[in-house]
Amino acid sequence: MRSIASRGRLAVTLSVLAALALSACGGGDDDGDETPPAPEELRVQDSRQFSVDETRLPFTALAGAPETDRWWGVLRGAGYRVEVPKNWNGMLVMYAHGYGGTGATVSVSDAPIRAHLIAQGYAWAASSFSSNYYDVRAGVEDTNALALAFQQIGAQNGRTLAAPKKTYIIGTSMGGHIAAAAVEAETIATANNPVRYHGAVPMCGVLGDTELYNYFGASQIAAQQLVGVPATAWPVANWATLAPQVRSALFTTFPSATTPLGDQYKEIVKQLTGGERPMFNEGFAGGMNATVWGTFGRDGTINGILNKDGYDTTGIVYQFDNDPAQTPAETAFNQAAYRLKADPEANRLRRDGLRWFPKTAGQISVPVVTIHTLGDVYVPFSMEQIYKRRTVALGTDKWLVQRAIRGVSHCDFTLDEQTAAFDAMTNWEQNGVKPAGDEVLDRATVANPAYGCKFSSASRTPNSCPAS
Structure with a gap:
């Protein structure tokens, strides 16, 4: 049987590819000027x-x-x-x-x-x-x-x-x-x-x-705002000093045990990371949450991969529960949240x-x-x-x-x-x-408590999946 790849590829049209090429080259002049484009700028990487x-x-x-x-x-x-x-x-x-x-x-x-x-x-x-x-x-x-x-x-x-x-x-x-x-x-x-x-x-x-890095930025912004030391600029100049204060207000033992305020932060993170779902609680209490906190305090260049700020939280909607409808408290939190806006040149073609x-x-x-x-x-x-x-x-x-x-x-x-x-x-x-x-x-x-059971290995599901 002939493969799907040869039988039904998506029509990535010549016009789309041409547009990409023109954009990458900085335009589509047809005046005969064949002067090569200026060299691209450099970044730390x-x-x-x-x-x-x-x-x-x-x-x-x-x-x-x-x-x-x-x-x-x-x-x-x-x-x-x-x-x-x-x-x-x-x-x-x-x-x-x-x-x-x-x-x-x-x-x-x-x-x-x-x-x-x-x-x-x-x-x-x-x-x-x-x-x-x-x-x-x-x-x-x-x-x-x-x-x-x-x-x-x-x-x-x-x-x-x-x-x-x-x-x-x-x-x-x-x-x-x-x-x-x-x-x-x-x-x-x-x-x-x-x-x-x-x-x-x-x-x-x-x-x-x-969007992964937008999530990192949004998580730090939410943590600071909950604790009462909201971000007013980026990167946060005194984050090294603030971090212990913010963390201790949200966790009794980091990252495995939260305070009442930390419970609210945990719910915000749950919604930022995919909503109500099995295994989230275990994941939030584990080492990967500490790794996320290790990204806090950085600028938006992704360690020099970009040379301008690429973080953008203008599209982030903070939620306190699994209902997408905004409560007055959620609306107020979103209105007060500091917003990061990416430089349009940061990740251009x-x-x-x-x-x-x-x-x-x-x-x-x-x-x-x-x-x-x-x-x-x-x-x-x-x-x-x-x-x-x-x-x-x-x-x-x-x-x-x-x-x-x-x-x-x-x-x-x-x-x-x-x-x-x-x-x-x-x-x-x-x-x-x-x-x-x-x-x-x-x-x-x-x-659903059984979500993810269908494709998870039998070696892990007997103790984590509900009985059928």
Whole structure:
């Protein structure tokens, strides 16, 4: 059967791509002036230096797995690993890893479902990316460059490989953002290393792109306002001094036990992160909440990924309960809240490639299957809701299937949950069988105590799912 990807791609029209190109180039003059555009401005990230520790690139065969060829090296400043079964099925899976921190050394990670991939005959490849920090632009470009070099790497190592008949992309956390951005029409139109993937599996991904950082800013603003030390400027100049005061007013033990005022803050965070749902309480009381608080006090450049303030809370609606209707108290809180407004230049289209912070706008035309844990308050379930709304608005939600997983922490998946999502995506793309998923926008559905049980592993559900 001919694949869905070749049978029914979304019409990303030439006019749309032309508009993107014109915008990226700064206009559409037709006066014959061929003067090249001025160089793009730089940001802090562009001044940072990173290197690959090549001694950490080699990797060994998996015990009991099919025989493979394994190659590693450095490509354009990024380390890589490639594994190709001897009985290769002709298809390639690119894996994008999560946030690598802020160190000067970049490192590569194996695909978490490596054993499953090679058992099914798939080749896989993963890049370290050429930089650390939250550099999704580098992650997309370096992953794509590795995909494009796949045959060449094989030839350099004595194996002739045909061009992959299918190329898929999967990723976790920041890598989930990369996987989702990689299949966007804007990315395909503006990347320096464009790849047309046949499907994607973003896992625990930042599917709301900059909305994640808007949430971080909104959470700090709400915490300060509740405690009576509201923000009046950004970044908050004396946050280091205020933080202990704010935290002690909201928590008796941070982050596991709240004060009565902290209960109100907890409800605000619940609504910012996806609304009433199973596993939220456990997630809020865990280490990921402390990680969220670790983002407070920063400016809006996402640690130098942007060079102007990219936070924007003008669209945030604070709620004290799961009812979207605003009470007088909620209205008053929203009216009083300090609002962040992003500089329009902070994340504009670039003339030299992708946006600094690539968008996940929902301009997709291939199967995308996502999984997300319900208790995650760091990259929260609301990312899925934002992404779904974007695809609905564009009419591309027919290409999207989402699955809620009853995990407590960030990327808290079992291997079988990940392999099930991958197999669902490839079966959909190769055989036209659209998989089942979860409704993510209906509040009553998401709030049901059994929500997320359908696609959560049997290894975790007996003690967390209601008896049938």
